[in-house]
Amino acid sequence: MDMPLPLTEQDADALIGDMGRRARDAARVLAGAPTARKAEALRGSAALLRERSAPILSANAADMARADASGMTAAMKDRLQLDEERLEGVASALEAVAGLDDPVGGLVDERTRPNGLVLRRVRVPLGVVGIIYESRPNVTADAGALALMAGNAAVLRGGSEARASNAAIHAALADGIEGAGLPRDAVQMIPTTDRAAVGALLRAQGLVDIIVPRGGKGLVARVQDEARVPVLAHLDGINHSFVHASADKSMAEAIVVNAKLRRTGVCGATETLLIDRTYPHGAALVAALADAGCVLRGDAEAQVLDPRITAASDEDWDTEYLDAICSVRIVGGVDGAIAHIAAHASHHTDAIIAEDEAAAARFLGEVDSAIVMWNASTQFADGGEFGLGAEIGISTGRLHARGPVALEGLTTYKWQVLGTGQIRP
Ligand SMILES: NC(=O)C1=CN([C@@H]2O[C@H](COP(=O)(O)OP(=O)(O)OC[C@H]3O[C@@H](n4cnc5c(N)ncnc54)[C@H](OP(=O)(O)O)[C@@H]3O)[C@@H](O)[C@H]2O)C=CC1
Structure with a gap:
């Protein structure tokens, strides 16, 4: 041809x-x-x-x-x-x-x-x-x-x-x-x-x-x-999953592992995990990802959660890995998550995992991405999954x-x- x-x-x-x-x-x-x-x-x-x-x-x-x-x-x-x-x-x-x-x-x-x-x-x-x-x-x-x-x-x-x-x-x-x-x-x-x-x-x-x-x-x-x-x-999907302090532990782990690792090469894959500073199960959350074979790069606070997390560089927050690599950042509540996403997302798909409805409502209302999700994997970013037949x-x-x-x-x-x-x- x-x-x-x-x-x-x-x-x-x-x-x-x-x-x-x-x-x-x-x-x-x-x-x-x-x-x-x-x-x-x-x-x-x-x-x-x-x-x-x-x-x-x-x-x-x-x-x-x-x-x-x-x-x-x-x-x-x-x-x-x-x-x-x-x-x-x-x-x-x-x-x-x-x-x-x-x-x-x-x-x-x-x-x-x-x-x-x-x-x-x-x-x-x-x-x-x-x-x-x-x-x-x-x-x-x-x-x-x-x-x-x-x-x-x-x-x-x-x-x-x-x-x-x-x-x-x-x-x-x-x-x-x-x-x-x-x-x-x-x-x-x-x-x-x-x-x-x-x-x-x-x-x-x-x-x-x-x-x-x-x-x-x-x-x-x-x-x-x-x-x-x-x-x-x-365009590219620099997508975030934010685990709020109120998130259910097993739901958060299941969603984050799926969002990052189900198919790492699709544009709906999560690239950065944001963890609320007061979320009590951060160590188990990052361990679930690392145990499933994901390479983790985090800020200094995240590195304390697991010795397998190496230091992230500034570039990591703006990187779409399309691979089994995830950047991890500790943020201060919904405000911290929204601020990070505003600075680094590509306006594709961003999710909050939370039991607190008010926190979820703020996230859904204030994050300016084409798709915002509550308690669901970013990998659902797909026309077929949305019932549109194809995309x-x-x-x-x-x-x-x-x-x-x-x-x-x-x-x-x-x-x-x-x-x-x-x-x-
Ligand atoms: N939002 C969405 O729906 C989707 C987004 N993506 C994003 O696509 C990216 C991954 O795919 P990847 O294969 O790397 O995509 P690329 O951006 O490398 O390639 C996509 C297409 O653009 C062409 N292209 C790339 N750069 C140029 C250029 N400088 N001038 C002219 N044509 C160019 C490529 O041509 P060539 O063959 O010559 O390289 C190819 O046809 C990820 O960022 C992913 O998130 C993917 C699918 C869907």
Whole structure:
């Protein structure tokens, strides 16, 4: 699928310009496509994924071999790897999206003015959505499917380590879409791993309506510097679990171990444990993590709790490890936790574990993150777990949609004004 490298800026602009124009044409068709047709496209794609499981898994094996050779971490390889069961999960997710309620045309609200004008807000697709994401092949299917079902055309740019898997999955999706009589260009995959194409996508004003960047610090910096297209940021998860003085001991241990270690490579994993200075079971809490194989780095007060905690540096409070490593800080009550989170969180997901309702209410009200939780694991940060069927990812920005983004988050609305001849005085 790769074009010759390196791409000049002009080559990249020409490539994205052409893809963007084709996407725009496809988006016009999709905006009016019947729900049944979109669902048929996704069910057809799911069937093709199953039919083509052997070539898709061998494409994935090629990606995995390159990952091994390049020394990719175990957590990153876990995200990249497919097997029969995971591929079945990808196909089933397409069918699940096909069964979701179509948001397009839905009535958001309606009111009648004293002059008799009827004002309605009706859901419409965003248009052309550019999605830049990590080396996780299932996202190719999930993102393409959600964009399509919400009536949008998608231009996908997956992580370079997953290029063979992505190309194989994308081909099944495009064939399924075409097989249902919808434009093949509805979901396009950028055919190069050259990052010049990411720059061109970020500059594609007028061709791309919104960019969803899913990724970490390198991507954040580039998006902040270069984006000319509106951005729905899906960025890193520097997430906190705060154990309040009133927390139940066994609940706190179970939640914290799960939040940190269930899958260390997902963006909803906890990276920093905050312990209330007056919580009486701090030593048992950190021991539960250390015994489960987690490396702990703490401030001086935390280090007193367990000899296995080494000294944290300032950098640790701003680090997303995506690994079995956790920073631990002792804080003074809810105020201390809120202050630490305000200074170091990435506004993704933060949780309080507490029996005290007033403490929890303050945390839920005052922590400014897309998802705030009470007595639950931060690993629940997931569209499927929220009952949305699937997700593009977790929006960490402030506008339009926050937290798990699925069909509704991929739409906007327009006003329909119904008169009976009114003129404005
Ligand atoms: N909020 C959310 O929903 C999600 C957030 N994440 C976050 O993603 C990060 C982990 O994934 P990781 O694989 O490290 O992600 P990266 O940020 O390294 O990569 C993500 C995508 O961005 C591209 N990219 C990265 N840097 C640049 C750049 N400077 N210029 C152009 N393109 C760039 C990558 O391309 P290339 O292949 O060329 O490297 C890849 O396609 C974590 O921080 C995690 O929290 C992950 C999933 C969901």
